Amino acid sequence: MNTKEFKEGIRDGLPICLGYISVSMAFGLSAAKMGIPVWTAVLMSLTNLTSAGQFAGATLLATHGTYLELTISMLIINIRYFLMSLSVSQKVDKEFTTGRRLAASFGITDEVFAVSMQRRKELSFSYMTGLILTPVLGWTGGTLLGGVATSLLPEALSDAMGIALYGMFIAIIVPPAREHKNVMFAVLLAILASCAFTYLPVLNNVSGGWSVIIITVVVSAIAAFLFPVKEEEDD
Amino acid sequence: MNIPYLLIGIMIMAVVTYAIRVTPMVIFRKKIENERIKSFLYYIPYTVLAAMTFPAIFSSTQSSASSIAGCIVAVALAYFNKGLLVVALGAAGTAFLVGMLGL
Known part of the structure; x- marks a missing residue:
């Protein structure tokens, strides 16, 4: 230890x-x-x-x-x-x-x-x-x-x-989002999606547990596709 | 309340929850080298925490006024790189004060 x-x-x-x-x-x-x-x-x-x-x-x-x-x-x-x-x-x-x-x-x-x-x-x-x-x-x-x-x-x-x-x-989430535009993009898209799953009809029937999973996977994939992270930036 | 039923239920909950947590830790022993997958994993903390926080934070206290005020203060403190505890207590303190005002 x-x-x-x-x-x-x-x-x-x-x-x-x-x-x-x-x-x-x-x-x-x-x-x-x-x-x-x-x-x-x-x-x-x-x-x-x-x-x-x-x-x-x-x-x-x-x-x-x-x-x-x-x-x-x-x-x-x-x-x-x-x-x-x-x-x-x-x-x-x-x-x-x-x-x-x-x-x-x-x-x-x-x-x-x-x-x-x-x-x-x-x-x-x-x-x-x-x-x-x-x-x-x-x-x-x-x-x-x-x-x-x-x-x-x-x-x-x-x-x-x-x-x-x-x-x-x-x-x-705020400090890295402030420094890196790609993180800001991922955060804002996740918030937008989360609001959609909370307030929009049909989508709001998806349980909280599943919507967090769906948002995490889809938004992270989109961000990774649009803004791949180079080794040095990866902390 | 039937105690054996409760205890078995609690055990089932614990086993399912632990299985979810332990599986990836045991399976993914090597560092993933693929750049796309690494990028995907890089974004996970931000997307999962953002999705869990918004809009749920606005119903985390009794009144929307106190939760909105707490949220604004939290974002402002975090923007200026204050630590976890300062931001957390700043949000709670603000929500408390606004709640006290009866808003």
């Missing part, structure tokens, strides 16, 4: 952890409202580490959905992690053995992915361990807090925290 890399991981993971605490408190709260025992909600957070998937899964379980429905929902909502893991697989260093790949894969969430892509060097196992550690604690601990002490945060504050994770995403 490389201590310096591990500490950098912890440092970069802390903002994710803070954002997760509020979101997972909301999850713990709604799971409790649905009649799901707190300890099972905490277990779900610890083993799943995914926001949208857990909200959908808890809702299905509370309404006695079938295991098939549960499996298909998880596939559709979480399939975007496939693309994220694929990107991460291209950025890990040579020391990333199979065992390390099996371990680090567990923690690839939207935010962990986003932050690891922003790092300007190859990803070491020490860095990834630090990066994943506090978000897991925040996510699991927040679920517990939300389940047992729902009135801990004033509602206005927990409501405002809902925007924090989106703020993080904005912090990741």
